[in-house]
Amino acid sequence: MTQTLKLVSVSFHCAGKIFDFDARDLQLSSGDKVIVETERGRALGTVVNSPRETPPADAPPKLKSVLRLATEADLAMATSNDEKEKEAIAYCRARIRERGLDMKLVRAEYLFDGSKVLFYFTAEGRIDFRDLVRDLAQQLRTRIEMRQIGVRDEAKLVGGLGVCGRELCCSSYLRDFAPVSVKMAKAQGLALNPTKISGQCGRLLCCLAYEYENYHEMRKKLPKLGKKVTLTTGPAEVISLDIMQQLVTLSCPGGERCRMQIEALQHEIALAAKPQPAASPETPPQATEKPQSVQENQPAKKTRSQARRARQRREPTTQETTQSTSAPTAAAPKQAAPPRNEESPQDKPAKKRRRPRRRSNRPKNPDKTTS
DSSP states (O other): OOOOEEEEEEESSTTOOEEEEEOTTOOOOTTOEEEEEETTEEEEEEEEEEEEEEOGGGSOSSOOBEEEEOOHHHHHHHHHHHHHHHHHHHHHHHHHHHHTOOOEEEEEEEOTTSSEEEEEEEOSSOOOOHHHHHHHHHHHOSEEEEEEOOHHHHHHHHOOBOTTSSBOHHHHTOOSOOOOOHHHHHHTTOOOOHHHHBOTTSSBOGGGGTSHHHHHHHHTTSOOTTOEEEETTEEEEEEEEETTTTEEEEEOTTSOEEEEEHHHHHHHHHHHHSOOOOOOOOOOHHHHHSOHHHHHHSOOOOOHHHHHHHHHHHSOOHHHHHHHHTSSSOOOOOOOOOOSSOOOTTTSOOOOOOOOOOOOOSOSOTTSOOO
């Protein structure tokens, strides 16, 4: 039988990171307060998920164990540490003002056993706080650790209300910070106003990444802004899009604006792209107005070539007319006509003889004279 580990997820702060611990034989459930062993010492945490069976190969490295369930004494020690943290923050801020350090104190945190105090602060650059640490150690009588954090971590620790009127996502349930870019705001059609798309920390709102994938998928079906399309009524241009409702606003022929669903627009474009059938030649109005019996009695109209042939049959040629006029007189003997292509030698024109070229005694180059 393969041996498995019983892992439980524990968090130390509200919306803080989740860490896995070995639950051993303890019966734990979500929401229980437990004392665990960490790299910094013992700490008080809250169980997030119920224990689960995991093979040793899938366990995280350097796995620590849950020591026990928290008792009333442990909860009372945690409450006293909260009071000490308030006093430590007040004293530290006073010393920062006296020494003129360019830093902002955010929070102080006592370890569970009170062996160390962590001070979280923000600053633009590096700060020389060695004298400040001496003052704090002399006053608090414990080890001091200073940690510099970013503006997003500051908002997570301090908390507050967002532009939507609700508690900040990072301080209520968001455990990790996802990368956010201006591209996400553009894809959702938001105005690129820093005061509207920035959070309390001064960075882009974390909620911009929540629906970006849905907007990105729905945006693929819509045409781009400024695209020229051809409808059955004429050419049009895309001037606005409603991604969630899948609506397209067009500048139609005549300057009118029309809104269409994307399915209706695609159907309209397909109809306009189909080739129109060739129009049949119009029949003259006389043929359509007259009854069928009258049309059958009338002779069919002759074409030009047929009329020309009929005229040639009726009109005799000039040779026939001359023969008909000379018919009453004595018939003249017919002479054989010479062939057209054969010509008599007398009729051939004589070839002109070319005159011989006279040679002149003049020199070719008059400038040169013979000696």
